[in-house]
Amino acid sequence: MQADGVDASLVNDVHEAAGFAGVIFLGGLADFKTTDQALDVNRRAFEAARSLACSESETQLFVTVSDLGGHFGLDGSASTVTMWSSGLTGLTRTASLEWPACDIRAIDIERGTQDAWSVADAIATELIAGGAEPEVGLTADGTRRVLITAEAPVQTGGRLPLGPSDVVVVSGGARGVTATTMIELAGASGATFVLLGRSVLADEPASCAGATTDAEVKKALLSDSLAAGEKIDPKELSWRAQGVLAAREVRATIASIANVGGKARYIAVDITDQPAVAAAFESIRAQEGPITGVVHGAGVLADKLIAEQSDEAFHKVFTTKVKGLQVLLDATAADQLKVLCLFSSVAAHSGNRGQAAYAIANEVLNKVASTERARRGSSCVVKALGWGPWDGGMVTPALKAHFEEMGVSLIGLDEGAKALVDEIASSQVGEVELVLGGGLLGTPPQ
Numbered sequence: 001m002q003a004d005g006v007d008a009s010l011v012n013d014v015h016e017a018a019g020f021a022g023v024i025f026l027g028g029l030a031d032f033k034t035t036d037q038a039l040d041v042n043r044r045a046f047e048a049a050r051s052l053a054c055s056e057s058e059t060q061l062f063v064t065v066s067d068l069g070g071h072f073g074l075d076g077s078a079s080t081v082t083m084w085s086s087g088l089t090g091l092t093r094t095a096s097l098e099w100p101a102c103d104i105r106a107i108d109i110e111r112g113t114q115d116a117w118s119v120a121d122a123i124a125t126e127l128i129a130g131g132a133e134p135e136v137g138l139t140a141d142g143t144r145r146v147l148i149t150a151e152a153p154v155q156t157g158g159r160l161p162l163g164p165s166d167v168v169v170v171s172g173g174a175r176g177v178t179a180t181t182m183i184e185l186a187g188a189s190g191a192t193f194v195l196l197g198r199s200v201l202a203d204e205p206a207s208c209a210g211a212t213t214d215a216e217v218k219k220a221l222l223s224d225s226l227a228a229g230e231k232i233d234p235k236e237l238s239w240r241a242q243g244v245l246a247a248r249e250v251r252a253t254i255a256s257i258a259n260v261g262g263k264a265r266y267i268a269v270d271i272t273d274q275p276a277v278a279a280a281f282e283s284i285r286a287q288e289g290p291i292t293g294v295v296h297g298a299g300v301l302a303d304k305l306i307a308e309q310s311d312e313a314f315h316k317v318f319t320t321k322v323k324g325l326q327v328l329l330d331a332t333a334a335d336q337l338k339v340l341c342l343f344s345s346v347a348a349h350s351g352n353r354g355q356a357a358y359a360i361a362n363e364v365l366n367k368v369a370s371t372e373r374a375r376r377g378s379s380c381v382v383k384a385l386g387w388g389p390w391d392g393g394m395v396t397p398a399l400k401a402h403f404e405e406m407g408v409s410l411i412g413l414d415e416g417a418k419a420l421v422d423e424i425a426s427s428q429v430g431e432v433e434l435v436l437g438g439g440l441l442g443t444p445p446q
C-alpha cells in the first residue's frame with residue numbers, strides 16, 4: 001500500500017495509531033491453533049470497529065480480512081478451527097448501516113501456499129484497484145468472487161428424517177419461537193424432545209392461581225411478601241414474576257408437544273455451562289436413548305450501536321449463541337445426528353443497526369453450519385435458518401410496532417413453524433445457510 005502512495009502502518013492495536021482515516025483488520029489471517037483463538041478474532045474485530053467508531057478521526061475506511069478459503073466459508077473448505085472466526089461479515093454489514101458515509105468491506109482471501117507478500121499484494125490490489133463490492137472472495141488461483149443472495153423456494157412434501165424413535169435436544173426449546181417450531185416438529189415426527197433453558201421449573205405460589213398477566217402475578221407475589229413481612233424491591237419482584245411466567249410457558253410447551261403426539265422433558269441448564277450440559281446429555285442418553293437431533297435456539301439480545309456496546313453485553317450475546325453451539329457440538333461429537341438445526345437471524349445476512357454482536361454471532365452459526373454439513377455428509381440435514389422477525393418471542397410489542405412502522409412483515413407463528421418442518425424435510429440438503437422472512441430482506445449484499 002505504501003508503494004501505491006498510501007500512508008499505511010502496521011499496528012497491533014488500533015489504540016497505538018493516531019490520526020488514521022481507516023482501519024484494515026487483518027486478525028482473520030492468523031494461523032489459528034485452537035477454536036478459542038479463532039473465536040476471539042470476532043471479539044477483537046468488534047473492538048477495532050468500536051475504537052474506530054469512538055475515535056475523533058473522520059473515518060473513511062473499515063475493512064476486515066479473513067481466510068475462510070476465499071469463498072467466505074460457504075463451500076465448507078475452511079478448517080473446522082478457522083470457521084469459528086467467521087463472524088466478521090456480520091460486523092461489516094452492521095457497520096455499513098451504522099456508518100453510511102464510511103467505505104466498509106470484507107475480504108476473504110485464501111492464503112493457501114501463498115507467501116505473505118503475495119497475500120498482502122492481493123489485498124492492496126483489491127482495495128486500491130478492485131471494484132466497489134463490499135464483500136469479495138479471493139482464491140489463491142487469482143479468482144475474484146462476490147456474494148449474491150439467490151431466491152430458492154423450498155420444495156415441500158419431502159420425507160422428514162425424524163420419527164417416533166428419535167430424540168431431539170433443543171436449546172431454548174421450551175420458550176419463545178423455538179418452542180412454537182418444536183411443537184410443529186413434534187406433530188410431524190412423533191419424536192421425543194428434550195428442552196434446555198435456564199428457567200427453573202419450580203411450583204408457583206398458590207396466590208398466583210388465576211393471575212395471568214405480568215401485573216397480576218406481581219400483585220399476587222407482592223401481597224405474599226407483605227403478608228410474610230418481607231421487603232421486596234421492584235427488581236426482585238419483577239424477576240420472581242418472570243420466573244412464574246417462564247415456568248408456565250415451559251409447562252405449556254411440554255403439554256403442547258404431548259398433545260400433538262410427541263414426548264417432551266425439560267432440563268434447566270445454561271447452554272454455555274459445558275460440564276452441566278455434558279451431564280444433561282448423559283442423562284438424556286440414559287433416559288431417552290441415543291440423541292439423533294440437535295436444535296440450537298438459545299439466544300439473547302442486548303442491542304446497542306457499535307460505539308456504545310459494552311464488553312459485557314457483547315460477551316453475553318455472542319457467548320449464548322456461539323459458546324452454546326460449541327458446547328452442543330462437543331456434547332454430541334460421537335452421536336450420529338440426523339438433524340442439526342441452528343436458529344440464526346437475517347441480521348447476520350444483512351446486518352442490523354444496534355445488533356453487531358448478534359449479527360457476528362449468527363454469522364458464526366451460519367458458517368459453522370457449512371463446515372458441519374461438509375463434515376457430516378448427507379446422512380445429517382444441517383440448516384442455519386436466518387429468520388426475519390417473528391410475531392412473537394424476542395420481538396416485544398414495542399419492536400413489533402417498530403417493524404410495522406417500517407413496513408416489515410413479521411413471520412406468523414404457524415407460518416414459521418411450518419417453514420421449519422418444510423426445511424428439515426426438504427430434499428434441498430445442500431442449501432444450508434438460509435434467510436426466511438417476509439418483506440424484510442432488503443437489498444442483498446452484491
Ligand SMILES: NC(=O)c1ccc[n+]([C@@H]2O[C@H](COP(=O)([O-])OP(=O)(O)OC[C@H]3O[C@@H](n4cnc5c(N)ncnc54)[C@H](OP(=O)(O)O)[C@@H]3O)[C@@H](O)[C@H]2O)c1
Nearest residue numbers: 172175176177197198199271297298299387389390393394
Ligand atoms: N423472534 C424473532 O423474531 C427471531 C428472529 C431471528 C432469529 N431468532 C432466533 O430464534 C431464537 C429464539 O428466539 P425467540 O424470539 O424465541 O427468543 P426468546 O423468546 O427470548 O427465547 C430465547 C430462548 O433461549 C433460551 N436461552 C437464552 N439464553 C440461554 C442460555 N444461556 N442457556 C439456555 N437457554 C437459553 C431462553 O430460555 P431461558 O430464558 O429459560 O433460559 C428461551 O427459551 C434465538 O436464537 C433468536 O436469535 C428470533
